[in-house]
Amino acid sequence: MAAWKSELFCTAFNKGQLPAPALPEIVFLGRSNVGKSTLVNALLGRRIAKVSSKPGKTRSINFYGVDAGADKFFLVDLPGYGYAACGVQERRSWWRLIEDYFGQKRKISYAVHLVDFRHGPLAKDRELTEWLDEREVPRLVVFTKGDKISPGKRRAQYNALLRTGIDSLLPPFVTCGVNDADMQKLREGIIEALREMIRLDEAEAE
Ligand SMILES: Nc1nc2c(ncn2[C@@H]2O[C@H](COP(=O)(O)OP(=O)(O)O)[C@@H](O)[C@H]2O)c(=O)[nH]1
Numbered sequence: 359m360a361a362w363k364s365e366l367f368c369t370a371f372n373k374g375q376l377p378a379p380a381l382p383e384i385v386f387l388g389r390s391n392v393g394k395s396t397l398v399n400a401l402l403g404r405r406i407a408k409v410s411s412k413p414g415k416t417r418s419i420n421f422y423g424v425d426a427g428a429d430k431f432f433l434v435d436l437p438g439y440g441y442a443a444c445g446v447q448e449r450r451s452w453w454r455l456i457e458d459y460f461g462q463k464r465k466i467s468y469a470v471h472l473v474d475f476r477h478g479p480l481a482k483d484r485e486l487t488e489w490l491d492e493r494e495v496p497r498l499v500v501f502t503k504g505d506k507i508s509p510g511k512r513r514a515q516y517n518a519l520l521r522t523g524i525d526s527l528l529p530p531f532v533t534c535g536v537n538d539a540d541m542q543k544l545r546e547g548i549i550e551a552l553r554e555m556i557r558l559d560e561a562e563a564e
């Protein structure tokens with residue numbers, strides 16, 4: 359598969375700044391500090407999403423236009439949620455932005471839900487999962503920070519997480535930091551899931 363070409367298309371801090379729906383959207387979300395910016399940068403092969411040692415700072419939705427050859431889509435980077443230091447007010451404004459986004463008539467294809475491989479889905483991840491279920495947004499699960507578990511224990515950890523009941527369009531991916539092999543596999547999975555969702559949408563429309 360050819361490398362993805364990408365550009366930052368738009369940054370929205372509120373509803374009025376959201377771009378008109380033009381392409382299918384793949385939405386990236388996860389708890390603050392899960393490694394979302396790191397992964398978005400790696401997938402897009404550039405340093406456009408800000409990697410932060412201070413979690414919970416971004417409160418905007420970034421739209422990246424991705425040209426993957428035959429497939430074109432928006433990679434939508436949602437602000438991270440659930441950081442412990444985040445107060446009631448901030449939590450409320452996070453949900454408002456998310457509700458505004460998902461409440462619009464858009465071409466949301468599915469969500470890529472990033473989950474820390476060490477912990478699996480935590481309460482706030484499950485809350486979000488239920489919320490997405492209610493809106494019929496399917497998910498592709500990616501476990502991040504796999505390198506924090508020793509190689510010999512990864513298989514057992516993976517199986518243990520699957521037993522907790524994880525709903526994912528494809529078997530969950532595991533990333534271990536940023537490496538080309540993981541990223542290439544993930545890019546292929548993302549496109550596979552996108553094509554499958556488009557196929558289902560078309561079948562439903564007939
Ligand atoms: N060991 C390890 N650290 C990671 C990985 N992904 C991200 N990090 C680190 O986790 C911290 C948070 O990453 P960031 O991408 O800013 O997370 P975000 O808040 O979800 O956008 C940074 O210090 C990253 O360097 C990973 O796969 N493995």
Ligand SMILES: [Mg+2]
Pocket residue numbers: 394395396408409410416438
């Ligand atoms: Mg980030």
